[in-house]
Amino acid sequence: MTATASTGASAPSILERVAAAKTRARRLFRLQFGLTWVVLLGLLVLGLWASGKIDLEFIASAGPYIVQGAGLTILISISSIVLAVVLALLGALGRLSTNPIINGVASLYVSLVRGTPLLVQIFFVYLALPQLGVTLPVVLGGILALGFNYGAYMTEIFRAGIQAVPGGQAEAAKALGMADGLRFRRIVLPQAVRIVIPAIGNDFVAMIKDSSLVYVLGVQELLWRASTIGRRELSSLEGLLIAAVVYWGMTIIFSFFQERLERRMARGDR
Amino acid sequence: MTATPLPDHGTRPAPSGSGYDGALPAHLGDPIVKLEGVEKYFGDNHVLRGVDLEVRQREAVMLIGRSGSGKTTLLRCINFLEEPTVGWVEVDGLRLQADPLRARSRRHQEQIRQMRLRAGMLFQEFNLFPHMSVLGNCIEAPTRVKGISKDKAVAAAELYLDKVGLLEKRDEYPARLSGGQKQRVAIARALCMEPKVLLFDEPTSALDPELIGEVLKVMEDLAHEGTTMIVVTHEMHFARQAADRVVFMEDGVVVEQGPPEQMLDEPRKEGTKRFLRRFLTD
Numbered sequence: 001m002t003a004t005a006s007t008g009a010s011a012p013s014i015l016e017r018v019a020a021a022k023t024r025a026r027r028l029f030r031l032q033f034g035l036t037w038v039v040l041l042g043l044l045v046l047g048l049w050a051s052g053k054i055d056l057e058f059i060a061s062a063g064p065y066i067v068q069g070a071g072l073t074i075l076i077s078i079s080s081i082v083l084a085v086v087l088a089l090l091g092a093l094g095r096l097s098t099n100p101i102i103n104g105v106a107s108l109y110v111s112l113v114r115g116t117p118l119l120v121q122i123f124f125v126y127l128a129l130p131q132l133g134v135t136l137p138v139v140l141g142g143i144l145a146l147g148f149n150y151g152a153y154m155t156e157i158f159r160a161g162i163q164a165v166p167g168g169q170a171e172a173a174k175a176l177g178m179a180d181g182l183r184f185r186r187i188v189l190p191q192a193v194r195i196v197i198p199a200i201g202n203d204f205v206a207m208i209k210d211s212s213l214v215y216v217l218g219v220q221e222l223l224w225r226a227s228t229i230g231r232r233e234l235s236s237l238e239g240l241l242i243a244a245v246v247y248w249g250m251t252i253i254f255s256f257f258q259e260r261l262e263r264r265m266a267r268g269d270r
Numbered sequence: 271m272t273a274t275p276l277p278d279h280g281t282r283p284a285p286s287g288s289g290y291d292g293a294l295p296a297h298l299g300d301p302i303v304k305l306e307g308v309e310k311y312f313g314d315n316h317v318l319r320g321v322d323l324e325v326r327q328r329e330a331v332m333l334i335g336r337s338g339s340g341k342t343t344l345l346r347c348i349n350f351l352e353e354p355t356v357g358w359v360e361v362d363g364l365r366l367q368a369d370p371l372r373a374r375s376r377r378h379q380e381q382i383r384q385m386r387l388r389a390g391m392l393f394q395e396f397n398l399f400p401h402m403s404v405l406g407n408c409i410e411a412p413t414r415v416k417g418i419s420k421d422k423a424v425a426a427a428e429l430y431l432d433k434v435g436l437l438e439k440r441d442e443y444p445a446r447l448s449g450g451q452k453q454r455v456a457i458a459r460a461l462c463m464e465p466k467v468l469l470f471d472e473p474t475s476a477l478d479p480e481l482i483g484e485v486l487k488v489m490e491d492l493a494h495e496g497t498t499m500i501v502v503t504h505e506m507h508f509a510r511q512a513a514d515r516v517v518f519m520e521d522g523v524v525v526e527q528g529p530p531e532q533m534l535d536e537p538r539k540e541g542t543k544r545f546l547r548r549f550l551t552d
Contacts, residue, residue: 174351176415177386177387177392182414187399
């Protein structure tokens, strides 16, 4: 009787203490982790400041002008990623098609784009197309170049995602009388999208940074502003530091939303 | 749901090939599934070597045999998840010839789709759609394939979910269900399409032993209510309880068939005896 009572009383208290210890350990980890970042970044800032070479006046005066370029960077990144997703979906369907012409077109697209550097493609839009009589507005040209480039890489992501949906899913849909189009749209594609969301998110983060390459077109986005004004005022260090901080901030913010999206998409899997 | 009494067609002589000696069981209707000379090759592997089989309305037929004997392939040939190499398949008046050379033709594909609306299938791995709720799984095909209104589809889905005892799980996602519950939802999903015959491909093989019973119970109820079904199974006890007829296959042909008592207790063919001896001692 006494033994039972004492177990009954002590077991919950042990569980509570284990849980409390775990919470403490987790908090401690987070604290130390955060402190590490603060110390390292602090040292970096301190070092730059102590060098005496940082022109705070330039940062104050040119900062707003540079930061405003982020708007165009975001616009270009979002437009390009949307174009890339559309192209990738079509490309993946093409790569999986049993029609030799459609499959050939999609495969050639992937091979050509993946086999040439992104910078060559951007220059192609800027310098080579005008020679053929096609002159695009620079922002549009940049979006097309980035979208086509990322679309080719994402084609392979989408293709793998579609193929990763278990074959039993398509069979079950077939057995219920669902025709090809309906089956793909309602059963296979939604599951493939969930599989590729993390990879697409990574590509979007990469896109935010690669969008800087369109500065060679003279698009007045973040990097163009930072490098142009920096060179003119002999303050490239400050200019590029500002641009780097803004790029970094944008990727952190986006990664936060991406994580939330992934968690929501995983709803059915738990 | 209370079981409606099965119709009584009285005593009729059993035609040859029906699998019954003497008289036909009184509740059976006319033949609704007919397979004629069905053969299937996978490459050089001759998996089905000419199968003829008739299944009557309200009949529960259990296909037994060693793995590799062709029973699953035969089942999958009925709804053309495998295109037979040669032969005819007929379900509820729709008669379709195997056409492996033009298997992808639009006309053939549409006929296959019509065949699948007549024959629902249950899989070893359940294959519920993980991105849809239980109810979503059940109304997807009725609304989008048959064009039934959502209200009606939901009402039917609730009826069938209740029948398999899972109405309270209607808003749950498949990942939250046990294997036995998944298979019961899959049965409800198939019933929602109101097929003429249900094809079960080893529906309990992927289940933990303690979950097999709940699925077999649902299937047994369906059989006793007069659902036409063809079941590939290794559950001999279940076959004895629920089958009107047991069909033994070996090396891609039907070796012997008959009522469960006869097939399981006094098989006539040497192959059947050997299979059962090994099976029952395992």
